[in-house]
Amino acid sequence: MNINENYLNLKDSYLFALVAKKVSEYKAQNPGKEIISLGIGDVTLPLAPAVITAMGDAVAEMGRGATFRGYGEYQGYMFLREAICGYYGKKDVHLDKSEIFIGDGAKSDLGNILDIFSTDNTVLIPDPVYPVYVDTNIMAGRKIIYMNGNTENEFLPLPDSRIKAGIIYLCSPNNPTGAVYDKGRLKLWVDYALENDAVILFDSAYEAFVRDRELPTSIYQIEGAKRCAIEFCSLSKTAGFTGVRCGYTVVPHELTRGGVPLNELWLRRQTTKFNGVSYIVQRGAEAAFSDGGYAQIKESIGYYMENARLIAEALKALGIWFAGGENSPYIWLRCPDGMSSWEYFDALLTRANVVGTPGAGFGANGEGFFRLTAFGDRDDVKKALDRIRNI
Numbered sequence: 001m002n003i004n005e006n007y008l009n010l011k012d013s014y015l016f017a018l019v020a021k022k023v024s025e026y027k028a029q030n031p032g033k034e035i036i037s038l039g040i041g042d043v044t045l046p047l048a049p050a051v052i053t054a055m056g057d058a059v060a061e062m063g064r065g066a067t068f069r070g071y072g073e074y075q076g077y078m079f080l081r082e083a084i085c086g087y088y089g090k091k092d093v094h095l096d097k098s099e100i101f102i103g104d105g106a107k108s109d110l111g112n113i114l115d116i117f118s119t120d121n122t123v124l125i126p127d128p129v130y131p132v133y134v135d136t137n138i139m140a141g142r143k144i145i146y147m148n149g150n151t152e153n154e155f156l157p158l159p160d161s162r163i164k165a166g167i168i169y170l171c172s173p174n175n176p177t178g179a180v181y182d183k184g185r186l187k188l189w190v191d192y193a194l195e196n197d198a199v200i201l202f203d204s205a206y207e208a209f210v211r212d213r214e215l216p217t218s219i220y221q222i223e224g225a226k227r228c229a230i231e232f233c234s235l236s237k238t239a240g241f242t243g244v245r246c247g248y249t250v251v252p253h254e255l256t257r258g259g260v261p262l263n264e265l266w267l268r269r270q271t272t273k274f275n276g277v278s279y280i281v282q283r284g285a286e287a288a289f290s291d292g293g294y295a296q297i298k299e300s301i302g303y304y305m306e307n308a309r310l311i312a313e314a315l316k317a318l319g320i321w322f323a324g325g326e327n328s329p330y331i332w333l334r335c336p337d338g339m340s341s342w343e344y345f346d347a348l349l350t351r352a353n354v355v356g357t358p359g360a361g362f363g364a365n366g367e368g369f370f371r372l373t374a375f376g377d378r379d380d381v382k383k384a385l386d387r388i389r390n391i
């Protein structure tokens with residue numbers, strides 16, 4: 001037996017697992033210390049009432065012979081795919097139900113989609129960015145070219161016609177920087193992908209946090225994108241589903257390469273390797289897209305964005321440079337006093353008992369930066385900001 005040696009090229013731990021390990025070691029050495037986490041982007045508010053009611057009803061259905069359900073539809077139940085089509089319709093994006101695939105979250109699909117692409121594709125990945133894109137491509141042994149995100153380009157790298165790649169990752173609103181591509185800049189990527197026969201993997205997990213109506217919340221709002229992009233989205237942050245698990249991936253029928261529709265390849269992959277998300281969860285997700293459910297979800301998003309405002313206000317008063325927090329739940333700040341991002345992580349953990357995420361974990365260009373999440377409980381956020389002020 002030969003192992004997949006590509007795994008030996010990975011960093012020892014996945015970023016958020018490493019942070020969790022460091023925090024639990026610190027807790028073990030300092031029992032009784034109250035640690036506040038503004039680290040991993042995990043939601044703290046409970047599920048919306050409409051979601052709870054729908055899931056409760058679904059549980060009851062599963063308990064009656066007449067309404068019990070076994071395996072569901074491979075692509076997800078029609079009622080949920082219809083609800084998602086309706087959601088896109090409000091963005092002026094018209095999708096067919098057969099273009100939507102329900103999954104257990106954006107992370108899984110972003111990794112699994114690579115099954116349908118040859119390993120000899122070169123991959124373009126922004127730096128800094130969500131580490132899953134890099135790790136999953138290292139596992140498959142693909143060649144990665146990094147695109148520099150920095151303060152000069154507002155952490156929104158643009159295409160370079162001299163660089164050729166088959167697969168391009170874009171994350172907008174960006175995790176970790178909170179930067180959002182406007183329509184003009186996103187169009188440059190769509191044009192580049194069409195010219196080069198490349199495919200864009202567009203992660204829009206944070207689209208519900210965009211408040212500026214001029215900014216795109218789906219790549220399909222850009223002309224030509226259905227011919228070159230797959231979009232990944234999730235209810236994790238939108239509807240508080242980090243523990244419930246439900247997301248969706250859009251593979252348009254117009255997207256073909258070498259005469260092969262990628263929708264068919266992904267369907268083939270999913271029917272073989274995935275048996276779907278539970279009926280109960282899909283009913284909860286459907287409720288999240290109903291008018292009443294969506295209004296409740298928007299309230300939670302408003303709560304988190306108020307946290308973001310408080311964090312931004314505190315950093316401004318301290319004279320610390322930061323970005324994000326306006327159309328995204330993440331605040332991206334420059335570590336004070338020229339500290340490295342892991343030095344600042346240690347300082348915040350040990351001196352303020354506050355956990356954040358070191359920018360270097362998102363790529364080399366994240367060194368010297370740090371990410372705080374706005375998903376915390378309000379009182380915890382206020383307490384954490386007091387402690388940061390004090391140190």
Ligand code: MLT
Binds near residue numbers: 016039041042107175
């Ligand atoms: C994050 O903190 O970046 C996310 O919560 C991680 C994830 O979605 O897997």
